[in-house]
Amino acid sequence: MKLTVAKSAGFCYGVRRAVEMARDAAQSGAPCVMLGPVIHNQAVIDSLMGLGVTLVDRPEDIPEGAAVILRSHGEGEAVHRLLQSKNARVVDTTCPNVSRIHKLVAQAQEEGRRVIVIGAPGHPEVKAIAAWCRDPLIFQDGKALEEYLLAHPAVAEEPVTMVSQTTSTQATWNFCVENAKKLCTNIKVFDTICNATCARQSEAQRLAAQNDAVVVIGGRDSANTRRLYELCAAVCPDTVWVERSDELDPSRFAGRACVAITAGASTPVWIIKEVFDKMSEENMEIEESFAELLEKSIKTLNTGEKVTGVVTDITPTEIYVDLGTKHAGYIPVSELTDDPTVKVEDLVHVGDEIETYVMRVNDAEGVVTLSKKRLDTVKSWDDVAQACEDRTTVEGVVTEENKGGVVVSVKGVRVFVPASQTGIPRDTPMTELLKKKVKLRITEVNRARRRVVGSIRAVGAAERAEKAAEVWAGIEEGKHYHGVVKSLTSYGAFVDIGGVDGMVHISELSWSRVKHPSEVVNPGDEVDVYVISFDPEKKKISLGMKDRGQDPWANFTDKYKVDDTATVRVVKLMTFGAFAEVVPGVDGLIHISQIADHRIDKPGDVLSEGDQVEVKITDIDYDRKKVSLSIRAVLEDAQRTNDDSDEDTVVASSDGETTEVAPDFDGE
Secondary structure (H helix, E strand, C coil): CEEEECCCCCCCHHHHHHHHHHHHHHCCCCCEEEECCCCCCHHHHHHHHCCCCEEECCHHHCCCCCEEEECCCCCCHHHHHHHHHCCCEEEECCCHHHHHHHHHHHHHHHCCCEEEEECCCCCHHHHHHHCCCCCCEEECCHHHHHHHHHHCHHHHCCEEEEEECCCCCHHHHHHHHHHHHHHCCEEEECCCCCHHHHHHHHHHHHHHHHCCEEEEECCCCCHHHHHHHHHHHHHCCCEEEECCHHHCCHHHHCCCCEEEEEECCCCCHHHHHHHHHHHCCCCCCCCCCHHHHHHHHCCCCCCCCEEEEEEEEECCCEEEEECCCCCEEEEEHHHCCCCCCCCHHHHCCCCCEEEEEEEEEECCCCEEEEEHHHHHHHHHHHHHHHHHHHCCEEEEEEEEEECCEEEEEECCEEEEEEHHHCCCCCCCCHHHHCCCEEEEEEEEEECCCCEEEEEHHHHHHHHHHHHHHHHHHHCCCCCEEEEEEEEEECCEEEEECCCCEEEEEHHHCCCCCCCCHHHCCCCCCEEEEEEEEEECCCCEEEEECCCCCCCHHHHHHHHCCCCCEEEEEEEEECCCEEEEEEECCEEEEEEHHHCCCCCCCCHHHCCCCCCEEEEEEEEEECCCCEEEEEHHHHHHHHHHHHHHHHHCCEEECCCCCCEEECCCCCCC
């Protein structure tokens, strides 16, 4: 017969914490009293009483000044006040999940809200919850809740806060929530079911479906165990419930191929072992006594220690973690991550194993405050130190401008980057880097002073050097590159072609005559260039931008011939004349003698650079690619046309006198 023991069988962290706290109190030497059973397991209670702990049912029966163990199910506010009046030393083993419910219902009362509790009315946990607020409504299931709200519509219109007993089933709770939201007009819902309970119930149902029989172990008074039995029995008819091994008859499982064993949250592991041993000749790996098992589960926690636990619950403000100790661990949401944009549900889930950092240990309350963020920071310091040693590149986000530089957050570590190492021009404000992701190299790590220095510029220089090597390895004349204009001078433009700057001479920017590079390009422009020449030794590259496929002279000769007129732009004045652009890339000379139809002292008396004038092409030197232009010829042609018009005048004589007749005169 194959035996399978549920991984979730036995003590949950809340019960384990309660038993450990009760055991510590019992061994302190002072008289110790339990106010009701600390957990629902008689064997555990008997073992504690064997250590000298007495059991009372009423707070009034507690002796003055005694040490009082409050059970894991919790007690009401009135009990706490009474114990205070008796000067009792309280050992409060209330499960942290239950304590949270107490706070929720107390807050609801302060806000004037009616409290609805879903759970067993007579259960100690439910009684304690009810004792923290006035006139709560308690319902076993969704049907009872629905019937009450339909019969009392006034209650449905009140502000309502609804919570659940931690050991309730998720199905029951979901049904209650559905009904309440339909009928209540102002309701706040808090899902306070313990996730450890949900996990235990889910595993039990799965095992019940996979096995021929199921043994459920736990106290008869345990609601947690009762629900396990009901869930398993609904899936596997051959399910038995035992409190101790002496109640079990292994022969009833004869012929069963596989049997599963599960146990309620209040069942100690040694009882589970007894049942297992009775059903199998093989022993479990656990051989210790109850005291030894409890001792083994004790872990001393210290501030600054790294611990690993399992996420058991997630609330809007905290993440609860089972550390396997008597302490209840929780991570405030503010201590989960440095990234404010990340959602909690994207980082952790119930059941996840998580490594954390102990911030504070509160032995009195049995609570440990944990931080995932600080552990990540510790690890990040290690990573940053390693990056400094290996001279590797890291990434971070610029978070603030500091005196003399900027601060970059690298995995939560503040890295100072001096202004000289930011890699931006001096006249550029450092605020331009804020909130930008950057690559940098760690240059100094001083853990004692918590000082880290980095350089963005070093990464840029290294990347630029690597790209430059690639460019020089493949450069050749005529090769085309897509580059970015970095800067301008009076004689040209410097273009970054991927780690290397090349210079485009002003004469290579355009076929047109250019006075300054800014007429064609500006810093930051993306341009296509080609290599004219390069010198690897001097690290100089000459680039061109104007299209070599276009021949301005061919364009000119296709369009113009001698004696044609053209409108040109004056581009430069000289003492002997003026140069004018006929087509982009081809200039012609207007000699000073051809600028006007009269004598002038200098070209500037008539022309200015940029003027648009009409000229006549008087000569084309095809071999030397030179063009002669004349404004005077155009003026003379215009004058000649006027003179020819005057000669066309007709003289008519009929009586000996002459009459001038205009050329367009029709004779009438």
